[in-house]
Structure formats: structure tokens, C-alpha cells
Amino acid sequence: MELHTLTIHEAARMLEKREISAIELTDAVLERIHTLDPLVDAYITVTADAARQRAKMADQMIAKGEGGRLSGIPLSIKDLICTKGVKTTCASRMLEDFHPPYDATVMDKLNAAGAVMVGKVNMDEFAMGSSTENSGIKATKNPWDLSRVPGGSSGGSAASVAADMCMGSLGSDTGGSIRQPASHCGVVGIKPTYGRVSRFGLVAFASSLDQIGPLAKDVTDAAILLNAIAGYDSRDSTSINRPIPDYTSGLTGDIKGIKIGIPKEYHAAKGVSESVTAAIDQAISVFKNAGAEFVEITLPHTDYAVAAYYLIAPAEASSNLARYDGVKYGFRSPEGQGLLDMYKNTRSRGFGAEVKRRILLGTYALSAGYYEAYYKKASQVRTLIKQDFRNAFEACDVILAPVAPSPAFKIGEHIDDPLRMYLSDIFTLSANLAGIPGLSVPCGFSTEGLPIGLQLMGNYFDETTLLNAAYYFERQTDFHRQKADLSRALNQ
Amino acid sequence: MEFAPVIGLEVHAQLKTRTKIFCSCSTRFGAPPNTHVCPVCLGMPGVLPVLNQAVVEYAMRMALATDCRIAPESRFARKNYFYPDLPKGYQISQYELPIAEHGQVNITRPDGTRKKIGITRIHMEEDAGKLIHDPDRSISMVDYNRTGVPLIEIVSEPDIESPEEAGAYLRQLRAVLRYLDISDGNMEEGSFRCDANVSVRPKESEQLGTRTELKNLNSFKFVEKALAYEINRQIRVISENGEVIQETRLWDMDKNRTFSMRGKEEAHDYRYFPDPDLVPLKIDEDWIARIQADLPELPDQRKDRFMAQFELPAYDADILTASRELADYFEACLRQVENPKLVSNWVMGNLLGLLNAEGKTIEETPISAEEMAELLKLVNDEVISGKIAKTVFDEMVASGKSPKAIVEEQGLVQVTDASAIEAVVDAVIDRCPNEVASYKAGKKKLLGFFVGQVMKETQGKANPQMVNQILKEKLG
Ligand SMILES: [Zn+2]
Numbered sequence: 001m002e003l004h005t006l007t008i009h010e011a012a013r014m015l016e017k018r019e020i021s022a023i024e025l026t027d028a029v030l031e032r033i034h035t036l037d038p039l040v041d042a043y044i045t046v047t048a049d050a051a052r053q054r055a056k057m058a059d060q061m062i063a064k065g066e067g068g069r070l071s072g073i074p075l076s077i078k079d080l081i082c083t084k085g086v087k088t089t090c091a092s093r094m095l096e097d098f099h100p101p102y103d104a105t106v107m108d109k110l111n112a113a114g115a116v117m118v119g120k121v122n123m124d125e126f127a128m129g130s131s132t133e134n135s136g137i138k139a140t141k142n143p144w145d146l147s148r149v150p151g152g153s154s155g156g157s158a159a160s161v162a163a164d165m166c167m168g169s170l171g172s173d174t175g176g177s178i179r180q181p182a183s184h185c186g187v188v189g190i191k192p193t194y195g196r197v198s199r200f201g202l203v204a205f206a207s208s209l210d211q212i213g214p215l216a217k218d219v220t221d222a223a224i225l226l227n228a229i230a231g232y233d234s235r236d237s238t239s240i241n242r243p244i245p246d247y248t249s250g251l252t253g254d255i256k257g258i259k260i261g262i263p264k265e266y267h268a269a270k271g272v273s274e275s276v277t278a279a280i281d282q283a284i285s286v287f288k289n290a291g292a293e294f295v296e297i298t299l300p301h302t303d304y305a306v307a308a309y310y311l312i313a314p315a316e317a318s319s320n321l322a323r324y325d326g327v328k329y330g331f332r333s334p335e336g337q338g339l340l341d342m343y344k345n346t347r348s349r350g351f352g353a354e355v356k357r358r359i360l361l362g363t364y365a366l367s368a369g370y371y372e373a374y375y376k377k378a379s380q381v382r383t384l385i386k387q388d389f390r391n392a393f394e395a396c397d398v399i400l401a402p403v404a405p406s407p408a409f410k411i412g413e414h415i416d417d418p419l420r421m422y423l424s425d426i427f428t429l430s431a432n433l434a435g436i437p438g439l440s441v442p443c444g445f446s447t448e449g450l451p452i453g454l455q456l457m458g459n460y461f462d463e464t465t466l467l468n469a470a471y472y473f474e475r476q477t478d479f480h481r482q483k484a485d486l487s488r489a490l491n492q
Numbered sequence: 493m494e495f496a497p498v499i500g501l502e503v504h505a506q507l508k509t510r511t512k513i514f515c516s517c518s519t520r521f522g523a524p525p526n527t528h529v530c531p532v533c534l535g536m537p538g539v540l541p542v543l544n545q546a547v548v549e550y551a552m553r554m555a556l557a558t559d560c561r562i563a564p565e566s567r568f569a570r571k572n573y574f575y576p577d578l579p580k581g582y583q584i585s586q587y588e589l590p591i592a593e594h595g596q597v598n599i600t601r602p603d604g605t606r607k608k609i610g611i612t613r614i615h616m617e618e619d620a621g622k623l624i625h626d627p628d629r630s631i632s633m634v635d636y637n638r639t640g641v642p643l644i645e646i647v648s649e650p651d652i653e654s655p656e657e658a659g660a661y662l663r664q665l666r667a668v669l670r671y672l673d674i675s676d677g678n679m680e681e682g683s684f685r686c687d688a689n690v691s692v693r694p695k696e697s698e699q700l701g702t703r704t705e706l707k708n709l710n711s712f713k714f715v716e717k718a719l720a721y722e723i724n725r726q727i728r729v730i731s732e733n734g735e736v737i738q739e740t741r742l743w744d745m746d747k748n749r750t751f752s753m754r755g756k757e758e759a760h761d762y763r764y765f766p767d768p769d770l771v772p773l774k775i776d777e778d779w780i781a782r783i784q785a786d787l788p789e790l791p792d793q794r795k796d797r798f799m800a801q802f803e804l805p806a807y808d809a810d811i812l813t814a815s816r817e818l819a820d821y822f823e824a825c826l827r828q829v830e831n832p833k834l835v836s837n838w839v840m841g842n843l844l845g846l847l848n849a850e851g852k853t854i855e856e857t858p859i860s861a862e863e864m865a866e867l868l869k870l871v872n873d874e875v876i877s878g879k880i881a882k883t884v885f886d887e888m889v890a891s892g893k894s895p896k897a898i899v900e901e902q903g904l905v906q907v908t909d910a911s912a913i914e915a916v917v918d919a920v921i922d923r924c925p926n927e928v929a930s931y932k933a934g935k936k937k938l939l940g941f942f943v944g945q946v947m948k949e950t951q952g953k954a955n956p957q958m959v960n961q962i963l964k965e966k967l968g
Contacts, residue, residue, distance in 0.1 A: 082538045095537065102531055104538060203537040208768035236540050237771050316768055319570050322581020323535045327634070339632075343574055366572070366763035375765055 003028035004164040005483070008073050008221040011167060015062055015072050022062065022072025026055035026116050029074040033118065033165045039489055041140045042150075042160040044079050045087050046119040054116045061114060070228055071114030076166035078157050079120040080127055081212065082201040083107055086117075090203050091135040092125045094324045094331045094350035104201020105236070106170060106212050106229045113228045118166055121156025125352045126321065127177055127205040129153050130421050131414070134354040139411055142184060143484040144450055148408040151181030157215045158185035162484055168216045168225050172202055174209045175309055176403070176428025179440040182215050183403035183453025186442045188222045188470065188480065189215040193461045194435035195240035197226075198233030204320040206313035207238075209432040218480050219441060219471040223247035226463060242461065250464040251471040255290050258469060261297035261396030269426060273406035279444030279452040280402055286476050287400070287469075295396050299388040302430065304381045309429040310422055311365045311378035317355075318362030324350060357418065382433050389434045389457075398469050399457040401427050403440045407450035427455060437463050441470040442479035451479070494695040495730070497723045498703075499652035499688060500612075503665055504643050505675040506619065506683040507550045512640035513618050514541030514584065519642070521681070525624075525635035533640035535579030540769050543568075547642040548773065550674040551591050551616050552783045554644055557668050557790055558611050560595030562780055568616075568770045572763040576634050577621035585645075587764040590615035591773065597668065598792055599660040600810055609661050610649030617643050644675075650689065650700075655719035659712055662686060663814065667791045671816045679711050686715055691736070692726045701726065702736040706750060708743045718743040722750050794819055802832035811840055817854045821861045828865035831872050838868055842885055858889055867895035880904050880952055907954045910962070913946070916954065917962050920945045931967055939963060 003025050006014070014020045030048050037043050051074065058072035077083060080090040082100035084107070089095045103111070110117070124134035132140045132155025140155045142148040143163040150159040154171025158181035161169050171178040173191035182189025190213045197212045204210060214225035227248065232241035262284075284294065326332035326346030333345030351359070365374035392399060405424055414421050431438035436457055443454035454473070458466035474480055512519055515532035531539045555562050569587035595611035619641040624633045646665060652658050666677035666684055677684040691703035706722055709715045721743075726736050740759075741750040789797070791813050798809040798819075813819045818839070825835045843864065847857060867888065871881045876899055887898045899905060907913060920942060921928055931938045939960070946959045 080538075088537070090537070098537065100531075100536065100538070102536075102539070199538075200540050201538045204769075206768075235542060237542055237769065238540075315765060319572050319582050319763070319765070322572060322574065323537070323579060325574060325576075325581060327576045328534060328579055329536065339576065363763065366765055368761045368763075371763070371765070 004032040006167065007217045008070070008167050008224055011073060012069070012071075012224075016067065018062070022055040022058035022116065023052060025072055026051050026074050026118065029118055029164075029166060032163075035490065036163050036165055036486060039141065039146060039486065040143055040159050040163050040165070041138050042121050042156040042163065042165060043076070043119045044089055044091065044122050044137055044156070047086055047117060050086070051116050051118045058114050058116060068112065068114035069224060070110060072116060073114070073167050074116045074118045075110065076119055076121045076157060076160040076169040077107070077117055078123055078154050078169065078171045080123060080172060080203040080205075081106060081170055082203065083117065083120065086120065088120065088203070089137065090126050091123045091137050092351065092355070093136045096136075096331060098330050100201070102201065105198035105233045107201065109229050109231070110170075115228070121160050121169065123156055124153035124177075125355050126203070126317070127153040127172055127174055127210075128317070128354050128358055130176070130180055130424060131409070131411075132156065132181070133411060133415055134352055136352045141411070142408045142450075143486060144186065145408065145448070146489055147410055148450070149184070149411050151184030151404070151408060153177040153181075154189070154215060155181045158182050158187055158189065161185070161187045161215050161217060163486065164483070168214055168221050170212055170225070170229070171215050172205075172210055172212050173428075173432065174205050174211075174313060175425045175432050178213045178215060179403050179428050179438055179453065179455060180425070182440040183442075183455075184408040184451065186451030186453075186479065186482065186484070187215050187217060188219050188439065188441050188474075189213065190222050190226060190439035190463065190467070191431060191437060192226060192230065192463055193437045194432075195238055196437070196461065196463070197229050198231070198236040198239045200233055200235040204316075206316040207320060208316060209309075209313055211432070219467055219474050220248060220251060222439070223251060223467050223471075226467075240461075245464050247464060247467055250468050252468060253472050253475055255287075255292060255469050255472045258287075258290075258292045258398065258465070259396040260287055260292050260294050260469075261392055261399045262294060263297050263299045263302065263392070263399060263401065265299050265302040266401045266427060269405070271405050271423070272402060273446070275444075275446035276402050276404070276406060276452055280400075280454065283443045283454045283473065284400065286473060290472055290476070297392040297395055297399065299385070299392060299430065301381060301384045301388050302426075305385055305430045305433060306423060306426055308378040308381040308385070309425070309433055310361070311374050312382065312433070314358040314362030315365045315375050315378075316362065318359045318366065321351075321355070321359055326350070354418065385430055386434045389430075389436055393459040397458070397462075397465050401455045401457065403427060403453040403455040407446045407448070407452055431457050436460055437466055439466055439470055441473055442482075443473070443477070444479060445482075493731070495692040495723075495727045496695050497653060497690060497692050497719070498650045498700055499654075499658055499690050499719060500650035501648045501652065501658060501661060502687045502689070503646045503648075503662065504685040505554075505646065505665075505669055505677060507547055507642040507644060507674055508676060509544060509546040509550060509642055511544055511546075513544050513547045513616065513642035514640055517640065521683075523637055525633070525637060528637040529639070533579070534636055535581070541584060541767075543770060543773070544642065547616055548591070548775070549783055550642070550672075551614060551644050552775070552780065553672045553674055553787060554646070554669065555592030555595065555614050556780070556784055556787060557672055558595035558597050558614070558646075560592035560611055560614055562592050562775055563589060564775060565589065566591045566773045566775075568767040568773070569764045570767045573760050575620070576632065577623050577636075577639070579621070579636060579639060583618060583620065584767055584770070585617035586615035588766075591775075597661065597664050599657060599664050601660065602656050604806065607657070609651045609657075612647040612649050614644055614646050617645060619643050655716040655723070658688065658719055659716045662712055662715060664791065667814055667816070671788055671790050671794075673788070682710070685710070688715065688719060690719055690722050690726070692723055692730065701730070702738050704736065704738065704750075705740045706743060707740060707753065714743055714745055717748065718750055721748065725750065791816075802826070802836075804832060804836055808836045808840060811844075812836060815854060821854055821857070821864075824861035825865045825868060828862075829868045829872050831868070834872060835868055838864065842882065846889065858892075859885075863888060863894060870895060870899060874906055874908060874955060875899070876904055876906050877952065877956055879956075880906070904953060907950055908958060910958065913950075913954050913958050913962055916946050916949045917942075917959070917966055920949065921966060928967065939967075942967070
């Protein structure tokens, strides 16, 4: 049996029964990375030695019967989640050699649960992008078609899960950065409710929108990972103190009577490819068979979501990224004379084009004389969008929508058209603006054989309903079991 | 044309909480550079601020002490600018929704009348670090110990009409801060800083003139001097048909003048927006009531009490309550010596005279309240005269000995034995027949001469009232 193909729940059962050891499992995954990553380029850093050490510890704990829920489970971590002593680059030249002296809260939690981090994975620089092409380090390829992007910004996470180079991953989602790459790579990804997971140690892109979440091989694994990382954290003032349900025991597969809302505005959205429409329609009929009730809902401010998002997120980013000035840590340009030169050269050379574009946008939106018209107006739109969702959830339990208008595109295809890239976030970024949870679950393939994801959005803190609906869907289909065939590429 | 100055002050006061405003680093002053720092106050990637509740409560105390309205919901905002002493590239402050607004403080004008100065707002913010320039190596270094030390900014209404009023307002604010025990209020050490906005308008007009902002005013004296200079400068500019430019000016303490630092065009655009890392701060009535109940007696209240309870004149009460420590000293003395006016005269005269001469504060007094009370008890019980007491006081300062020991050693106990005094009086009268004759002829001023003779004879130890009385009796 090829151990790297296991899901977390399968591996955990075998570890518990001592059919396999954590070190065998970790070695299998490390071997897989060694073989495949030269093709996929998902990893920025592979922490093989530390992983083996932690796997051995996990074996000891399991032997003593003291194993945690993730004991010995190899995971990859998006490279903007701080890992103590392990390089955390945010895929930026600016932090190329930054080793945080602290762990993110989610890392504390994963470590406490016995997880084994095998490495840090690629992303769009500072999570700004939808293709992982904006990485300052390298472009990650989609395992289903190496000439295509894996999506982004958590492209490394999605690709590493899809290619079995880890058993699960943590990504972050600011406008769709977990759900969209999950959709493009045929894995499950969930963006939890804002405040459900601590942001302490997550390098900020847009603080009011960022949320850490899991990418996994199936819904059960996503539920396990979410349980491991969720919870209030006194170090994050925006995390919310309320009980964490056991998400896995909520996976009953019984969704009879569930009300699923279809936003009429999403139906009207232009530029959605035929294959995506077909896969979504297919998914709707699967839910209908389960006795789900479909209702048409309206999210009247959807038209303004992209504009509001691309004011708020860059505005926050322009401030969050001001700390990278060459003074204290990270890259400092040696050129020029004096303070102003140091700032200019450091920030001009340390950041990539997309990051600079967004810093400029955000600085502009916050400037005196423009603040009212841009940032403030966008914040008002945001309030209306929240209200839209509150109204919608009066009528339904979950909202069903596409994740992305089309499957993964070719590397380089849209790189010169940032506006088109921004518009492709239309279905995902509303959930971030509203702060509600959303997930992507595989729901079909395009004619070229590229995975397509189905998005489900839920009410605040109702990840349970969301996961259970996805779980039902997953059990009725086998899309999540299909794997990218990398053997041909390997033999070339 | 006559001109009236219009002055508004912005005061930054460091709060003496044990830890910083958004992390748990110590706020202690004077530690080796970059030893009171952590990832949060260094602005490392991914870390988040967590508001220190003590800072909120300190700010609430100041708000209540200055009659401000505390906002049920306030917000922190980011003030964005680049400077090496600002590790995040923004300062967490409050902007649109400060914690408190619409307050006032009372000042006493130089002529003794009271005046209300309005408080526009009080808000909380974090301090920046400190740049240290090394000219020998032509490099600059940063010390982040001060980064994240809590500050409150207190903004006044433009109600201040002279440099002296500005001084009185600052002293009053500092007194309140110190009574509340929330700030050291030390201008020289930078725990109390002041910027001033000043303009002049023709006396008969309500139309405000263009204002300038004055910075680098790091002592009470400089504030008054800089304001006086700037007011005169503006009047001169206007009188010469010139135009005052809206700008920021720095006080040059060596040249005793202000000079332009930057104009309006170069003013920073701070791009304020609500800090998404911190949730709105909610303060309910219960919390306010708890803080209110905990407030100590404030300078104004103490002054009024001193006047009512101890029957002190306003002048005395004002001076004695100017600092909490001095008022405490006074009341500590009073507990031993129930003679408020005697104690007041001694504390204001001899003690403050000594401290001023030596440039010391009341906390550094060489004579403790207990020692002072012991001395004044001797005066009050007529063991020694006031004159002798002054000698004893000087000896206490010089030798550090207790007043009782000095009086005993030097045999300074007052002579109150009537027969002993009578004997000396008789001897003096015998010795000075001419003066006695003149006195009897109506030259009553000579009484002082006889008193002097008696005191000289007794080395100043005779009770002066008794000497007076006996002399008058004997001289007829
Ligand atoms: Zn700190």
C-alpha cells in the first residue's frame, strides 16, 4: 500500500492500531515530496529532519497511548504561518530569510495534537493573488496539469494535498485563497467564520478578512483539522470565545430538510464557463435527491463586492506591510544613501509587482480627500453585504455557488491582466467581507479533465451544517477520490 | 491695533502602568537598550496587539477627573507614517472615536481668579521608540524599549489667552495626573510633553488668525517663553502687513526663538483608519461607576477642603495643594501639630525656600514630615520661640540631627519662668536710664530696643510675649 495516499482519518486509525508507524508514514510522504516536488514546486522549505524527529516522538506517544488526534500526521503549512525557527518567507524576497522566534497559535495547537509538519508551502507573495504565480520564489504547478496554475494564494497547500505530498495543509483565505485553489486542485478547503481560528502568527495581508483554514483530501479530514485549530485565543482580540462543536461527529450525512439557497445574482454572473455551470447543476440534482429544499435568495449588493473588497483589502495591506522597511529584519537594500533611499530601495526591490500594486491602491484609498469616497464607502458596502447574508440565512441554511468562474488556467495566461484576476474572485470574496464560513468540495471535472469545486457558504459559526452538507455530497460522488495522474510526467 | 493670543495645547502624558499598552513588556525607564521588547512591540510579522485594561482604566480616571464624557464605544485607529522608531510603520492611536470628550479643568490665573479651560478630547495611544545618533560612526541606532509605552493625549480647547495661563494649565494637568497616580508628569524626562497651537487675533475681532504649531517645548519655562516669542512674532508679522503662515515651528532653546520646521504642504497625510486588529472598546456605566468610586481627592477638591477645614487663605491652599506630595506632607505635619497656619507658614516659607534654593522637589526633602512636625510641636508648645526654631531648622538641615536633640544639646529651651524674665528686665531697666526716660516721655518705639536687650541677655530664649508684657508693666 502506498502510505502517502491515505487520508488523515484512515492513517490515524492505522496508527492507533499500530498497523503502521508515524515514521513510516512521514518517510513515505517525504519520499513523495522528493520524487514529485521537482515537478510541482509546492514546497519552499522541506523540514525533513524535524519531521522525522516529531514522527518518532509521535510513535512514542502512541505507544504510551497518549497520542493526540493528529499524532504522526504529516502536514504542510502555508509559508505565511509563523513557525518557530523555521523560515517563514511569505513567498517574498522581503522575508526570504526570516526565521520567526515564535509559533503561530495554530502551530501550537497542531504541535499539541501531535501533528508532523513536513514543510512550508508556496503561495502568492503575501497571499496576494489567485494563481501562486505572484510568488517571489517560484510558480507552483497544478498536479492535474503541470502547465496550469494550482490557484491561489494557497496554491502550494492545494497542490501538496492533491499530489499526496502531505496528508493535509493549512492555508489562509482573504478573498478565496483557500477555496479557489482547493477547487482548482480537486481537494476540500474550508474558510472558517472570521474569529473562529486565531490569527496570531498569521502574517497579515488584510486583517479584517484573513482567516486560517484547512485544505484536505476529504471532508472528514477537513473537519478533523478544523477541530484541531479552532478556538478563542487571548493573543488575538478578534478571535471569538464560543464553544467549538465536534465537527467530525456532526458528519452524519443526514441533510433531509436542509434549505439550500441559490443567489439569483450568481446565476446572472457573466463569464462562468460551461463546464462549471454543468458541474454545479449536477450538484444541485444530487442535493435534490437527498430531500434538500432549494430556495432562490437574493444578495442585492453582490455587484459592489469586488469593488469594496479591492479597496478594503489593499487599504489594510498598505498599512500591514509598512513594517517591511529594512530597519529591523528581513531584506534591506544596501544601495543608496540615507534613510529615504533605504526605504525606497528596500521596498522597491523587496516586494513583487502585485504587492506593490496593492500597496499603491490601498495607500490611495486611505489618503486625505479620498478616504470618504473609497475606504469609508467600501466599509459601508461591507455592512450592506453582511446584512444581505443575514437576510439570506433567514430563508436558507446554506448557500450554494460556484467557487471560481472557470477551472485552472494556463500559467502566464492572465498574468498581465490583474483586473480579470480580481473579477474571478467574485464568488468567494463576499464570504470574507461578511465574515461567514465557506468551503469548496470537488464536484466534477471539465472536458479537459480539470477539477471543479462546489462552494457552500454557511451562517456565522455554523461550520457544522456546512461540513455535513459537503459530507453528504462527497458520499454520493467520488470526485474527491480521483487523483491526478502524475506518472507520465514523472517518466518524462 | 491690540492683539489677543489664542492658544490650544496638546499634552502627551506617559501612563505609569506596569506593562505596555499592547504587550506585556515592562514600561520601566532606563533599562539597557532593546531589553524591554518582544515580537509584538517590535512589530514582527504576524503578531497582534492586545489592549492592556489598566491603560483604559488610567485614561478613564483622567477623563473623570477632567469632567469628560466617556464614550460607550471608542475605537483604535492606525496613524500611518514611516520612521525607524516606529516598528510597524504605524502608530496605534485613537482618531474618530476617542475614549473621552468635552471636559474641562480649572486654572488659577496669576491674579488669583479662577478660569475654566475646556478639554476637547482625551485619547489613548502607544509611544514610539528612540533614535540614537552616533556622529562618530555616522550611524543611527534605535532603542525600542519605549515603543508601546502607553500615552494619553489631552487636547485643550483654544481657551488659553496668555503664556502664563498656558503654564498654569499645564501645571494643573500635571497635578491632576499625579494626584491620580497615573503619570509621573515629568517634562524634562519626557513623560509629559506639550505641543502648542497659537494664533493672534485683533482684540475687537472674533475672527481667528492663522495658527502655527510649536514643538520641542520640553519644560514649563520653554512653553511660556516659546509662546511669548511666537505671539510677538505673529503680531510683528501682521503689523508689518505680512501674513502668518500655517506651519510647524520648533523652539530653539539656545537662541530663544522659534523657527520653521515644515509648512502645510509638507504636512504628513497619516491615512488614519480603524485598526482591524482591535475590536471596538466598550465601556458601560458600571465600569465608569467603579472607576469614579475609586478616584482620589483631586487638587481642586483638596484646595477647597484646606480652605474650609483649616481656614487657610486661598493663596496658601493653592500652593500647598499644587502637588499631591506637598499636600500630603502638610497634612502629615498637621496630624502632630494642630496649628494649620503655623504649619502652613513653615512649609511654604522655610521648607519650600530651602527646596527652591537647592533645586529639589518635595520628594527629595532633607527634612521629613515627622521631623518638621517635631520641630513645630516645640514651637506650638512654646518650648522654643519661632526665632530659635529657625536656628534649629538650619541645624537640622546641616547636621541631620533631630530638633529635640539640637534644642537639648544647645540649651535652647525657652525661658517662660516669669520671675527669671523679670530679673533680666529689671537689670536692663537699671542699665539704661536714658532710654527709660525717653520711653516715658512718649517715645514708645523704644519698646523694641528693650525687647532686644532682654533677648540678647537670654540668648533669645525668653518667651517674647512674656518679655513684651513684663516690659510694658515695668515701664508703665
Ligand atoms: Zn513588548
